[in-house]
């Protein structure tokens with residue numbers, strides 16, 4: 001049994017898609033275990049850009065891709081995504097958990113309503129109904145894919161949801177949902193048993209999270225978080241598998257930091273320097289198109305991510321983008337209430353940041369190696385892969401991954 005679980009070390013958008021795509025050919029199975037269409041894992045194949053929202057980003061490389069029970073599924077979006085992906089691979093094998101929850105139009109409306117209710121303290125969600133879908137799951141009035149087997153039962157469940165939210169729905173609404181369901185029901189199965197059997201049979205599986213460590217609902221910068229478990233801890237509940245299957249963990253970190261939505265961001269940059277980095281890195285949300293907030297690499301954040309996720313390896317992405325700046329800075333520690341701290345804690349204020357400066361490396365790769373060595377020494381986690389460009393093949397090996 002060989003597995004690798006891959007997470008994002010920052011606030012999401014670390015470039016996980018490209019790393020998952022790269023590694024996927026080494027795995028029989030690639031599983032997505034949390035989040036919904038709020039995610040956008042981008043892979044550039046030739047002159048085409050693929051944005052995976054619900055389907056695992058190892059779609060092109062792995063023999064089988066699985067959407068497990070921890071994911072919340074917008075049926076319409078999934079149908080569209082599968083249709084789009086067929087252009088790139090026709091002979092795919094997709095399995096979807098029959099107990100995954102469904103994001104309906106009622107959840108979308110609830111998301112907008114809650115954001116409005118929060119006023120100036122809004123979270124800046126993707127407005128894709130994600131928080132409400134998990135809210136209804138935990139409230140035990142959610143809609144699951146198995147509910148679609150029996151239209152009467154589905155209507156009963158939708159009626160309860162609509163009463164809780166005080167949003168009406170009608171029969172055409174159910175017809176539309178059923179139409180989309182009919183296009184994906186052939187992929188539904190008990191993914192937990194499937195994965196268990198495959199792993200016991202010696203097959204290799206890679207598990208991918210959506211979003212990043214610090215927007216995890218438990219470990220992140222609450223309430224400015226998403227509503228799922230984005231850390232390695234989420235892989236067991238998100239798949240239903242025993243923790244015994246998970247031994248190796250890889251974190252993807254971008255060479256600088258970005259964030260979409262509200263919430264703390266200690267190393268945030270502003271002004272022309274920020275604009276330049278945003279432009280160089282094309283830092284605009286792949287799901288919503290929103291400009292991402294940008295900042296320097298933050299080692300206190302990565303130290304905490306390494307511990308929380310038990311990282312064995314790191315993949316560092318977009319170093320080519322950072323190397324084009326005139327000056328490169330890295331946060332090495334914070335000052336907080338009169339003491340120096342070297343690990344991010346979302347509940348503590350950051351009064352001052354201590355930075356280390358580096359020479360840009362656009363013209364000199366030895367300077368890049370110095371930067372990479374510095375980070376892995378500080379984190380005590382090997383950086384095994386380095387992303388050096390947009391294209392799927394623009395990855396350099398810096399060490400070995402054993403799993």
Ligand code: IMP
Nearest residue numbers: 012013038039124125126225226260261
């Ligand atoms: P939600 O997941 O749409 O509820 O949004 C909650 C917070 O998570 C917002 O700040 C979003 O911008 C952020 N978020 C959700 N998905 C992603 C993602 O895939 N990348 C980065 N940020 C995300």
